[in-house]
Amino acid sequence: MASSASFSPALQAATIFPSTWSQSSRSSPSKLGTILSMGRRKELESLRVSVATEPRVAVPWQLVETEGDGDGKLAAWTSIRQERWEGELVVVEGEIPLWLNGTYLRNGPGLWNIEDYNFRHLFDGYATIVRLHFENGRLFFGHRQIESEAYKAAIKNKRVCYREFSEVPRPDSFLSYVGELASLFSGASLTDNANTGVIKLGDGRIVCLTETIKGSIQIDPHTLETIGKFEYTDNLGGLIHSAHPIVTETEFWTLLPDLVRPGYTVARMEPGTNERKVIGRVNCRGGPAPGWVHSFPVTEHYVVVPEMPLRYCAQNLLRAEPTPLYKFEWHPESGSYVHVMCKASGKIVASVEVPHYVTFHFINAYEERDEDGRVTSIIADCCEHNADTTILDKLRLQNLRSFAGQDVLPDARVGRFRIPLDGSPKGELEAALDPEEHGRGMDMCSINQAYLGKKYRYAYACGAQRPCNFPNTLTKIDLVKKKAKNWHDEGGVPSEPFFVARPGATEEDDGVAISMVSDKNGEGYALVLDGSTFEEIARAKFPYGLPYGLHGCWIPKNAS
Ligand SMILES: CC(=O)/C=C/C=C(C)/C=C/C1=C(C)CCCC1(C)C
Numbered sequence: 071m072a073s074s075a076s077f078s079p080a081l082q083a084a085t086i087f088p089s090t091w092s093q094s095s096r097s098s099p100s101k102l103g104t105i106l107s108m109g110r111r112k113e114l115e116s117l118r119v120s121v122a123t124e125p126r127v128a129v130p131w132q133l134v135e136t137e138g139d140g141d142g143k144l145a146a147w148t149s150i151r152q153e154r155w156e157g158e159l160v161v162v163e164g165e166i167p168l169w170l171n172g173t174y175l176r177n178g179p180g181l182w183n184i185e186d187y188n189f190r191h192l193f194d195g196y197a198t199i200v201r202l203h204f205e206n207g208r209l210f211f212g213h214r215q216i217e218s219e220a221y222k223a224a225i226k227n228k229r230v231c232y233r234e235f236s237e238v239p240r241p242d243s244f245l246s247y248v249g250e251l252a253s254l255f256s257g258a259s260l261t262d263n264a265n266t267g268v269i270k271l272g273d274g275r276i277v278c279l280t281e282t283i284k285g286s287i288q289i290d291p292h293t294l295e296t297i298g299k300f301e302y303t304d305n306l307g308g309l310i311h312s313a314h315p316i317v318t319e320t321e322f323w324t325l326l327p328d329l330v331r332p333g334y335t336v337a338r339m340e341p342g343t344n345e346r347k348v349i350g351r352v353n354c355r356g357g358p359a360p361g362w363v364h365s366f367p368v369t370e371h372y373v374v375v376p377e378m379p380l381r382y383c384a385q386n387l388l389r390a391e392p393t394p395l396y397k398f399e400w401h402p403e404s405g406s407y408v409h410v411m412c413k414a415s416g417k418i419v420a421s422v423e424v425p426h427y428v429t430f431h432f433i434n435a436y437e438e439r440d441e442d443g444r445v446t447s448i449i450a451d452c453c454e455h456n457a458d459t460t461i462l463d464k465l466r467l468q469n470l471r472s473f474a475g476q477d478v479l480p481d482a483r484v485g486r487f488r489i490p491l492d493g494s495p496k497g498e499l500e501a502a503l504d505p506e507e508h509g510r511g512m513d514m515c516s517i518n519q520a521y522l523g524k525k526y527r528y529a530y531a532c533g534a535q536r537p538c539n540f541p542n543t544l545t546k547i548d549l550v551k552k553k554a555k556n557w558h559d560e561g562g563v564p565s566e567p568f569f570v571a572r573p574g575a576t577e578e579d580d581g582v583a584i585s586m587v588s589d590k591n592g593e594g595y596a597l598v599l600d601g602s603t604f605e606e607i608a609r610a611k612f613p614y615g616l617p618y619g620l621h622g623c624w625i626p627k628n629a630s
């Protein structure tokens with residue numbers, strides 16, 4: 071396959087995108103792998119011809135394969151091999167449920183090099199958006215690079231031009247691109263590389279996000295084309311926000327850390343607008359800066375604001391060389407807190423000290439009531455790394471690429487906070503189930519969205535089958551029985567299992583979990599697991615393996 075260093079999107083774009091499907095360039099059956107029976111393959115081949123009539127851009131497999139097939143490398147940490155691809159996945163094992171109609175989009179940092187310069191960290195890569203479009207049992211697949219200013223500048227100038235998670239441009243690269251007007255040591259130097267997640271706003275717009283506010287980019291969910299920057303029309307200012315706003319049909323909540331007066335602004339945006347309105351503010355209880363807020367949870371009536379001792383560091387944000395904790399610092403002396411704000415009034419109803427914790431991802435939260443219906447406490451669950459920051463270093467590409475059979479993934483658990491609302495100064499944090507149930511790996515979670523902010527039972531996440539250096543299983547957690555069911559395919563790295571409920575379902579786990587597996591030998595496939603039994607229902611082979619991806623969203627058929 072193309073070495074990551076030789077990726078040249080501009081050139082590839084010119085050579086690999088015919089404007090119509092070219093029948094002569096369809097794969098020969100032998101190239102479709104050995105999974106299909108001959109009968110099923112013929113049937114699918116004929117389906118595929120019918121795809122030719124669709125006005126879709128399709129990239130022929132043969133052109134893809136001129137780059138060479140799997141090269142023995144795990145696809146997960148290998149840069150995406152070309153700028154885009156689109157077509158039908160015809161090599162399907164199992165049956166895709168006929169009720170599963172809609173589009174799953176997944177975003178992530180898929181390009182970790184410019185020319186022969188290789189990036190350091192998983193979170194540095196330029197955003198690759200992947201699309202799985204399910205239609206009456208068929209599956210259409212595509213991927214495309216998001217055309218952020220940072221990505222376009224890097225391609226044009228053949229070097230990093232903006233500050234990424236850990237990568238920093240050489241001063242001359244930045245100035246030659248942005249000009250003397252902006253200083254390398256200013257907010258203007260921060261990236262807009264929207265490589266972390268993708269959300270569907272209540273009004274239907276699809277926006278890719280990262281932690282810089284300028285890195286909010288609207289895309290077309292059909293073509294994956296970059297529409298342009300999502301401009302916030304308010305005057306909230308600031309440079310960074312949570313990468314995971316809470317988004318439903320009617321609500322949008324976000325947190326903006328304030329690095330000048332340590333605290334957080336809680337803001338809400340109505341569907342159809344680009345204007346965030348401030349609902350309230352939380353002042354930090356400790357430390358020189360707010361804790362990192364990659365995500366936060368809400369309940370029906372409250373916003374939960376975490377304050378971790380892993381705190382932003384303004385100097386590190388603008389430093390030339392990465393520090394051990396990148397843009398952050400560990401301040402155990404500052405204490406760990408959780409604050410609870412009333413959604414309606416913006417008032418803080420609880421602010422408790424809790425045991426130290428490190429989390430990227432909250433899973434869900436809900437209100438506990440007494441027999442009179444009064445809310446007595448908030449339960450908030452997260453993927454918790456045992457208050458250990460070493461996970462950040464484990465996500466350096468060099469570490470991810472150098473697995474030699476040793477078990478080096480730090481332990482993680484489902485951390486459950488109980489936050490009393492009776493004025494008590496302390497909250498609790500405990501494992502919600504024995505972490506051995508999921509191999510002591512725990513991150514990249516989803517739930518049935520109908521249970522967001524409500525008492526819930528099931529969480530889907532990535533767990534571990536050890537030895538490993540990265541979460542390598544999919545796990546379904548039953549928080550009532552305190553048990554997990556695990557799915558594993560040796561050597562593969564599955565991405566976040568995204569739960570999609572069956573239309574009309576009444577059981578919480580009636581639906582599927584969708585994931586994409588970046589496999590050995592440069593291969594990969596889309597995976598559909600039954601949400602209830604957690605058995606595999608279908609897998610569909612990609613034309614080539616994809617780099618690991620982070621978070622996704624679901625666009626149901628009638629909304630796409
Ligand atoms: C857990 C995870 O996915 C985190 C991703 C974090 C990112 C992409 C953070 C990016 C940042 C910048 C690009 C510049 C400013 C600092 C910071 C928020 C760390």
Ligand SMILES: CC(/C=C/C=O)=C\C=C\C=O
Nearest residue numbers: 266430461512513541620
């Ligand atoms: C992939 C990851 C952590 C894995 C460790 O167990 C964190 C990703 C965060 C991005 O959103």
Ligand SMILES: [Fe+2]
Nearest residue numbers: 313364430621
């Ligand atoms: Fe995330």
